[in-house]
Amino acid sequence: MDLTSGSISASDRVILPLNMSILLKRTMLALLIVSIAPKKSDGELEQWCIADEQTPDGELQIALDWACGKGGADCSKIQVNQPCYLPNTVRDHASYAFNNYFQKFKHKGGSCYFKGAAIITELDPSHSSCQYEFHP
16 A cells, blocks of 8 residues: 555455444444434434234233233223224224323333333324324
């Protein structure tokens, strides 16, 4: 390598190992995702907790019962004639209850796990008259 001219010849180029290249690609992808995710004005990501599409209704029902019972979620809005009753599915009701619990307790050690029945989303799941809460 000629350090005085500032040029690099083909023989001087460093070839990254394959695993380094993959790591670099993953890092760039993660940075891209973080940069385009919706943020609050203070830089915090908006996140909601919803039922995982892969979870069977039976498991969702058990987690929903816990969230609305011992978990302490406010499930009044998923009752008949309330704004989040429709669509009347276990998945939709579980999503509302999971998010209510998560927003209420996320700063007190609560999580969006529900034995693997829930996932975090950065897309607001609110629909028609049913507004999902978000607390920074």
